[in-house]
Amino acid sequence: MLIHPTSERLIALGLTGMVKALDEQRQAGATFDSLGFEDRLGLLVDREAAERDTKRLTTRLKFAALRQAACVEDLDLRTPRGIDRAVMAHLVDGGWIRRHENLLITGKTGLGKSWIACALGHKACRDGQRVAYHRVPKLFEALAIARGDGRHARMLKALERTELLILDDWGLSVLTSSERRDLLEILEDRHGRGSTIVTSQLPVEHWHEAIGDPTLADAILDRLVHNAHRLPLAGESMRKRAATLKPLDPKRRA
Known part of the structure; x- marks a missing residue:
């Protein structure tokens, strides 16, 4: 068999996964001799498919730019935060994203709102969905700059x-006139077409005041809240708890 010309042809076709699998079969020698042609070909195809899936996931995660490297498998359900296991299982399943529903995660600082949002974003990337993470203050800054240079x-x-937009740290300050218009435009464009996760220290009932203008607030919240799942977190700060439980360094001075 002309191994090297075959490998070169596979590389030219962009089938690098098959090249790696073919090389592994060559080096394994007699290990694969008992397999028929179709079985060995199937292993090559499976490897190529796995390589492509990995590349697509890497691309989606790069585009998502998630703030934290969080995975739903690492979610802490033991620490009391008001997280219902059944509700979380439903969110991890991701059906709500396919139905273009929203998720509102609220609670005081340190309870893991951003972490949970990023974990769900990571799961959505693994499920083949296009995800983007933005801190709300920086997003509005970027939109303001884009309005000036034609990229708005x-x-x-x-x-x-x-498909899944994560808006983190919502409600830190009352929105300006241009920020209100941008937010309404974003939610209007996405309504019924994509899902949005919003994290905020403010309870949902105070979001109207954080928007500022009563008329625009009604329009914004109508598009955001009416079909949203809610995950209100409560309890002691996770960061404070971690610092309390962390063992003291014996070399550290008192």
């Missing part, structure tokens, strides 16, 4: 096409 419409279009 393009940024809004990219947000519209995202």
Whole structure:
């Protein structure tokens, strides 16, 4: 068999996974001799499919730019935070994203709101969905700059096409007039077409005041809240708890 010309042809076709699997079969020698042609070919195809899946996931995670490297498998359900296991299982399943529903995660600082949002974003990437993470203050800054250099419409279009948009740290300050218009535009474009996760220290009932303008607040919340799942967190700060439980360094001075 002309191994090297075959490998070169596979590389030229972009089938690098098959090249690796073919090389492994060569080096294994007699291990694969008992397998028929179709079985050995099937192993090559499976390897190629796995390689492509990994590359696509890497691309989706790079685009998502998640703030934290969080996975749903690492979610702490033992620490009391008001997380219902059945509700979390439903969120991890991801059906709500396919139905274009939203998720509102609220609670005081340190309870893991951003971590949970990023973990769900990571799971959505693994499920083949396009995800984007943004801290709300920085997103509004970027949109303001984009409005000045002609990229504003393009940024809004990219947000519209995202299947899961994560808006972190919402409600830290009352929105300005341009921020209200941008937020309404984003939610209007995404309504019924994509899902949005919002994390906030403010309870949902105070979001109206954080938006500022009563008319625009009604329009924004109508598109965001009415079909949203809610995950209100309560309890002691996870960061404070971790610092309390952390053993003291014996070399550290008192």
